[in-house]
Amino acid sequence: xxxxxxxxxxxxxxxxxxxxxxxxxxxxxxxxxxxxxxxxxxxxxxxxxxxxxxxxxxxxxxxxxxxxxxxxxxxxxxxxxxxxxxxxxxxxxxxxxxxxxxxxxxxxxxxxxxxxxxxxxxxxxxxxxxxxxxxxxxxxxxxxxxxxxxxxxxxxxxxxxxxxxxxxxxxxxxxxxxxxxxxxxxxxxxxxxxxxxxxxxxxxxxxxxxxxxxxxxxxxxxxxx
Amino acid sequence: xxxxxxxxxxxxxxxxxxxxxxxxxxxxxxxxxxxxxxxxxxxxxxxxxxxxxxxxxxxxxxxxxxxxxxxxxxxxxxxxxxxxxxxxxxxxxxxxxxxxxxxxxxxxxxxxxxxxxxxxxxxxxxxxxxxxxxxxxxxxxxxxxxxxxxxxxxxxxxxxxxxxxxxxxxxxxxxxxxxxxxxxxxxxxxxxxxxxxxxxxxxxxxxxxxxxxxxxxxxxxxxxx
DNA sequence: ACGATAACTTATCAATGGTCAGTTAACAAC
DNA sequence: GTTGTTAACTGACCATTGATAAGTTATCGT
Numbered sequence: 001x002x003x004x005x006x007x008x009x010x011x012x013x014x015x016x017x018x019x020x021x022x023x024x025x026x027x028x029x030x031x032x033x034x035x036x037x038x039x040x041x042x043x044x045x046x047x048x049x050x051x052x053x054x055x056x057x058x059x060x061x062x063x064x065x066x067x068x069x070x071x072x073x074x075x076x077x078x079x080x081x082x083x084x085x086x087x088x089x090x091x092x093x094x095x096x097x098x099x100x101x102x103x104x105x106x107x108x109x110x111x112x113x114x115x116x117x118x119x120x121x122x123x124x125x126x127x128x129x130x131x132x133x134x135x136x137x138x139x140x141x142x143x144x145x146x147x148x149x150x151x152x153x154x155x156x157x158x159x160x161x162x163x164x165x166x167x168x169x170x171x172x173x174x175x176x177x178x179x180x181x182x183x184x185x186x187x188x189x190x191x192x193x194x195x196x197x198x199x200x201x202x203x204x205x206x207x208x209x210x211x212x213x214x215x216x217x218x219x220x221x222x223x224x225x
Numbered sequence: 226x227x228x229x230x231x232x233x234x235x236x237x238x239x240x241x242x243x244x245x246x247x248x249x250x251x252x253x254x255x256x257x258x259x260x261x262x263x264x265x266x267x268x269x270x271x272x273x274x275x276x277x278x279x280x281x282x283x284x285x286x287x288x289x290x291x292x293x294x295x296x297x298x299x300x301x302x303x304x305x306x307x308x309x310x311x312x313x314x315x316x317x318x319x320x321x322x323x324x325x326x327x328x329x330x331x332x333x334x335x336x337x338x339x340x341x342x343x344x345x346x347x348x349x350x351x352x353x354x355x356x357x358x359x360x361x362x363x364x365x366x367x368x369x370x371x372x373x374x375x376x377x378x379x380x381x382x383x384x385x386x387x388x389x390x391x392x393x394x395x396x397x398x399x400x401x402x403x404x405x406x407x408x409x410x411x412x413x414x415x416x417x418x419x420x421x422x423x424x425x426x427x428x429x430x431x432x433x434x435x436x437x438x439x440x441x442x443x444x445x446x447x448x449x450x
Numbered sequence: 451a452c453g454a455t456a457a458c459t460t461a462t463c464a465a466t467g468g469t470c471a472g473t474t475a476a477c478a479a480c
Numbered sequence: 481g482t483t484g485t486t487a488a489c490t491g492a493c494c495a496t497t498g499a500t501a502a503g504t505t506a507t508c509g510t
Contacts (some may be wrong), residue, residue, distance in 0.1 A: 005492080009437065017456095017458065017506065017507090018457065018458090019456095019457090019458060019506090019507065020455085020457080020506085020507050020508060021302045021456080021507095021508095022456095022457095023457070025457070028455085032505090037324065046368065047496080047497065047498085048497080048498060048499080049378060049497085049498095057457095057458075058458065058459050058460080059459095059498090059499090060459070060460090060499080060500075060501095061458055061459080062456080062459080063498095063499075063500080064456090064458075068499075069498065069499090070360075076473095099457055102463070107278070114509075125350050125418070125422070131469085174437075174440075175429075175433075175437060178252075178427075179429040179433065179434070179437065182428060182429055182434060182436065183437050183438055183441060185415075185419070186412070186415035186416045186418075186419050186434070186438065187411070187412045187415050187438070187441070188415070189415045189418065190410075190411035190412050190413070190414045190415025190416075190418065191408075191415075191418060192410050193411075193414065193415065193418055194407075194410070194414060197350070203407060204400075204401075204403065204404040204407055207433060208400075209404070209407060209408065209411070210405065210407050212399075212400060212404065212504090213408055213411065214413070215445060216412070216441055216442060216445025216446065217400075217445070217446075219441075219444055219445050220299075220440060220441025220442070220444050220445055222436075222439065227463090235451080241488095242474080242475065242476090242488060242489065243487085243489090244475090244476065244477090244487095244488090245475090245476050245477060245486085245487055245488080246476095246477095246487080247488095248488070249488070251488085257453095272463085272465080272466065273466080273467060273468080274466080282489075282490090283489065283490050284467090284481095284489080284490095285468080285469075285489080285490070285491085286488075288468075288469085288487055289488070289489075291489090292470075293467075294467065294468090313497075324491065390495095392460090
């Protein structure tokens, strides 16, 4: 009936019903719309209906492509953190002292987190943690780096690798590489989390805090002579 | 005395309408019920209706005593963090090297956070931050330490005081006391937040991480000779 | 032309936080 | 006692949320 589209009007922002086999493009549109809303208005304001409206489709249509709302947000975060992983991969390939690399890692990580506070929040600070993330230990997640929600785990595993490298290259560490990586990550995460959680507090300059934390960690994890 | 009415039933839980001027006891009952539910089932499962049910009162009745759900949770957190403040106050009065006190502080803080993960989450990690907390800078909050949501701020201000004491007592710090306090807090917060956020991850032993972080911070914030 | 089915919609669900217009009961004043 | 005031409380209701059920439409291979 409405197949004629009323004299050429498109029935939706993105051109109406998809052709057979083109469903994945709708999926991408949903992710795009969700991302926009998410960045514009945050998690709470990004409702199923608002996403659907922006895509130009009914709300239940989203459930054809995602199991639930968390799955959408998870896919979004994976997209974002995929970029961080690329960033870090470059960094890892570079030559240089592993402890220097650790600091580079921390700097890149912190800046990335602060540039994507909403996604960072969802993955590393969220109150309402999607089931898939909550149960996913970092280590086990590396089994399948493409599983939704596992990207954060991959990031951490790279840090462990760098610390292992540090020990292998002759640095005397005060703790096992795993523990060093955990302490390093926790430190820099503390900085990022605090800055994101209380953006209006008169913190010391961000760069100073990041550098300060990394200096502290670096000094702290090497064993004294 | 006041409770002795009719057949001597206590006016406490499910005991019917409060007498005039006794509304505050209902308020306490609401907080108690909310706390139980909160610890049993977490934030999301603690709905207005469930709290009301447990108290034995209708849902709108809660709004006689609290402006909204956040206000209930905020009052709960304040209760909990009030105990932490007492703990720290004791510690602060004790004699000893300020940097030792800083470590004591960190240990007490971390243990407390891990013992009250739900409240900690709500105050320091929550995705959905009550307006009152979000706008409350730590420093300004000390103006009125009894304002709802300000207890977390008081805790931090104690740490700043300890670091100031450290500098005053002759320690050469690598950064201003404020910055040192921020780094110390961020470090220990990173540990607590990580352990709470991903409880199933095979982290290094908690005590080792806490001690490790504090050692790192201590070593890191003093200026090298 | 026909049948299978991917793509999509309308109607609806139960639960949520929150508001409103009352109702009931405690108490003081007469 | 009777009455007026008002603190304490309730039932009905609202908009919004994530999610489901069941039906409809359009595309495509045959």
